[in-house]
Amino acid sequence: MSLNKVLRLTPEPLTPEAFSDFGDVIQVGEQPILINEGTTERHHKLSTVELLGQSDQAIINIFRAQPRSLPMDIKMMERHPLGSQAFLPTSSRPYLVLVCLGEDKPDPYTMRLFLISGREPSLTGVSYKASCWHHPLLALEDVTDFWVVDRAGEGNNLEEYEFDSAWHIQIPELKNYEL
Amino acid sequence: MSLNKVLRLTPEPLTPEAFSDFGDVIQVGEQPILINEGTTERHHKLSTVELLGQSDQAIINIFRAQPRSLPMDIKMMERHPLGSQAFLPTSSRPYLVLVCLGEDKPDPYTMRLFLISGREPSLTGVSYKASCWHHPLLALEDVTDFWVVDRAGEGNNLEEYEFDSAWHIQIPELKNYEL
Numbered sequence: 001m002s003l004n005k006v007l008r009l010t011p012e013p014l015t016p017e018a019f020s021d022f023g024d025v026i027q028v029g030e031q032p033i034l035i036n037e038g039t040t041e042r043h044h045k046l047s048t049v050e051l052l053g054q055s056d057q058a059i060i061n062i063f064r065a066q067p068r069s070l071p072m073d074i075k076m077m078e079r080h081p082l083g084s085q086a087f088l089p090t091s092s093r094p095y096l097v098l099v100c101l102g103e104d105k106p107d108p109y110t111m112r113l114f115l116i117s118g119r120e121p122s123l124t125g126v127s128y129k130a131s132c133w134h135h136p137l138l139a140l141e142d143v144t145d146f147w148v149v150d151r152a153g154e155g156n157n158l159e160e161y162e163f164d165s166a167w168h169i170q171i172p173e174l175k176n177y178e179l
Numbered sequence: 180m181s182l183n184k185v186l187r188l189t190p191e192p193l194t195p196e197a198f199s200d201f202g203d204v205i206q207v208g209e210q211p212i213l214i215n216e217g218t219t220e221r222h223h224k225l226s227t228v229e230l231l232g233q234s235d236q237a238i239i240n241i242f243r244a245q246p247r248s249l250p251m252d253i254k255m256m257e258r259h260p261l262g263s264q265a266f267l268p269t270s271s272r273p274y275l276v277l278v279c280l281g282e283d284k285p286d287p288y289t290m291r292l293f294l295i296s297g298r299e300p301s302l303t304g305v306s307y308k309a310s311c312w313h314h315p316l317l318a319l320e321d322v323t324d325f326w327v328v329d330r331a332g333e334g335n336n337l338e339e340y341e342f343d344s345a346w347h348i349q350i351p352e353l354k355n356y357e358l
Binding site: 026027028032035036037039040041042043044045046047048049051057058059060061062063064065066068086088089090091122123125127136137145147148149152 | 205206207211214215216218219220221222223224225226227228230236237238239240241242243244245247265267268269270301302304306315316324326327328331
């Protein structure tokens, strides 16, 4: 007889404190610098790009993500050991961020699921620290584009881990993408 | 008797070719890489962040720009000698990009004005090369947020140049932000 381990994830709001083990929350803060003769607020250095390899470069990409339908099963996680990866939405469409801890492999017992509803006071992006286990993009409502800031350089910057089939990890249905 | 020099700028569409002296146009291309089991298009390395100082870091900021009203007079230009600066819009609101050439100071005769109407097939960002003379943010319709990717580090990374008052440089009114 085989025992399945079941994990049903519960979404939570994305705050800098809740996300601090995994990376940065990138959103408008309370202490901008006024520049351009007072016409522009600069919310300075909300995140720093990690470049851990030699002769690495920070690059800007666009990721265009198909929406996922819920409920959905989580089969794998991935991480980038050589640099951070930031996702900066181009619209107020909702998306999910699924992360966990783990040295050599993702530890399902540490999974955290965050919902960016798009109704936050400002657009909200995230930057995963180097080596933070995360699930690939989870757009929800429609095809969603993200500006992505990560690294280019030599060496393998992608580790993927597939869960043992004995694990059943599920994102439940969300009502109107509300918590 | 003083002679005023008048320059009335004409907006043009932002294409990678037209902008190549000044930096990169960052938008969805025709040859994405399919990732995340085919659910995501990666439009790879649309721009590289220039970091010219020693121990520089690439950082992510948000700029929140008040809209300008047209017609408007151009009084100054600025540039960042130590790194590139990318503006990635968070919405499809229109904005203008005003750039010019010039070694020690901006050369008004080389001015180019580009309109991003927000009706392009995908969101369009720009990255100014290090030392590219540009005008501060020119949002048009409403308060507009941009993700900004630039550099942090030691040394002076801001040069500003005020035009001689004999120059009259003007952005004309634009009808519905169309060309």
